[in-house]
Amino acid sequence: MMNLGRASLALALIFGLQASARAQAFGLNEIGTCAVGRAHTGTGSPCADPSVIYWNPAAATLLKKWTVYAGAAAISVSGDYTADSSAGVFPSIAPTAFPPHLFVNYKGAGKWAAGVGLYIPYGLTSQWRENFPGRFLALKSSLLTFYAQPNVAYEFTPGWSIGGGPVIGYSRVELTQALDLAPVSPSPGVTFGQLGIPPGTEFARATLKGNATALGVHVGLHGRLTPTIQLGARYLSEVRFKYDGSDARFQQRPTGIVLPEGNPLTPGGVSAPLDGILAAQFASGGALVAQGVSTTIEHPAQVQAGVGFSGLPNTLVSVDYFWVGFGSAFRELPVTFEGPAAANNGVLIQDYDNAWAIRAGLEYSLGRGVTARGGYSYVRAAAPPETVTPLLPDMDRRHYTLGFGVPFMNRYWLDAAYLRVDTDGRRGRVVERESRAQSASDLNGGFYSFTANIFSLSVGAQF
Structure with a gap:
């Protein structure tokens, strides 16, 4: 049976995270429009809407009566890859995402x-x-x-609250990739590449779904240090998803190659297609029949802490620090094929x-309940130089x-926000990394x- 190379097949299940075109990479922070407008500074000085259940579960005690908040973001990602060898530019064609x-x-x-x-803390689509x-x-x-998060908060002393609740997560992954014939071994110790098949000869498409x-669990703490200074922190635990029995399907793609006479x-050694x-x-009996695939992807823990200052007229200044534990959650990815391709486990x-981010936001009251918001944040990437891939x-x-x-209308309000993502770009790879001995160079x-334009819109109501 042919050895297909585990990385060539198994990369389909990496996408979990991070997401990030982002999540901190595949991580999404477009949860609540008010927080988006303030560059995601919603933990130390939370917005006055129930999205605090995500941004700081303890701050739910700051709200009054019944409050409802619903909306979505439109995330448009633009990017491309420029190859060293040809100087060719290959654009990304990722569709616009609308996480609600x-x-x-x-x-x-x-x-x-x-x-x-x-809410959706991780997700996006990468397409080429x-x-x-x-x-x-x-x-x-x-x-x-x-993530579905029931939440309970309690004001244990005037001005100070704790809160939190369980997180119930549902995750779906899908990947389509081409399979390269050159590294495939038709017999032990020999690859098609050694027989003259050039690298980049596509012979199959793999589609994996799981x-x-x-x-x-998600917990938070919030309080007022002085009448003009408030503090907050939250911890969202790592969530470990086991994608058991995921579906892998393969479709042959014609190469048009005819083997010459004398081939092994x-x-x-007769000539044959x-x-x-x-x-x-x-x-039936081949390695590329429909079969199950299993892996485990850990959505990493998050920690965010911040401070808000309201000592200036009609103004709130907020600064948050955000940390995501990819270092422990995303070191290695085990992949198990539950069928003829089990040799590739x-x-x-x-x-x-x-990954981490520094965030600064500003909110200014214009009167009659109208507010203007702005902010800036810097995000440090989680991927090392040798793991910058099209995924x-x-x-x-x-x-x-x-x-x-x-x-x-007295009881309703509308929030709108725009977020621009800029980068300097980064060198990366389009080949597999099979050993830690292989460096980025x-x-x-x-x-x-990579750049992105994000528009967010939400409507709130109090009853």
Whole structure:
């Protein structure tokens, strides 16, 4: 049976994270429009809406009566890959994503508050054209993870609250990638590349789909140090998703290659179409029949802490620090094939670092409940130089934000925000990393660029 190379098949299940075109890489922070307008500074000085269930679960005690907050963001990512060898530019064709959010909270006359939040902390789609040289790592990769978070908060002393609740996660991953014939071994110790098949000869498409559920916890602390200074912190635990029994399917792609006479693959070395020989791998008993795949992807822990200052007229200044624990969650990725490709089982090397961000936001009251918002944040990438791939061309980012809030009809309000993501680009690879001995200089063969435009809109109501 042919040895197909575990990395060539297993990379399909990496997309979980990070997401980041981002998450901190595949991580999404577009949860609540007010927070987006303030460059995601929602922990030390939370917005006055129930998205605090995500940004700081303890701050739910600051709300009054029934409050509902719902909306979505439109995330448009632009990027490309420039190859060193040809100077060719290969654009990304990722579709616009629309992650929604919904929060409900109740705070009565006492010290308790309770609510629930539905949001997407990780997810996005990476997609490339058919001629992309990295199609053997990914043509299309998609992650979507929903968190449902029941929340309870308690004001344990005047001005200070704690809060939190369980997180119930549902995650779905999908990837389509091309399979390269050159590294495939038709017999032990010999590859098609050694027989003259050039690298980049596509002979199959793999599509992998999987889903999983998992549990975590989210807790927060919030309080006022002085009448003009407030503090807050939150911890969202790591959530470990086990994608058991995910579905892997393979479709043969014609190469058009005819083996010459004297080849070592046909009886007597007679000339024959290569596609006919490969077809056996897609039939019963072959390595590329539909089969199950299992892996575990850890959505990393998050810690955020911040401070807000309201000592200036009509102005709130907020600064937050955000940390994501990719260093422990995304070192290696075990992959197990539950079928004829089981010989390709193994571990993929990722070696991510922890990611972090510094965020600064400003909110100014214009009167009659109308507010203007703005902010800036710097995000440090999690991917090391040798793990910048088309699945996740992670890189340092700068976020610039603007937003506003407008009340209407007494009990309702509208929030809108715009976020611009800029980067300097980053060198990356379109080939597999099979050993830690391979450095970035050995692997990286081009340059990824990336920008994004994000529009967020939410409507709130109080009853």
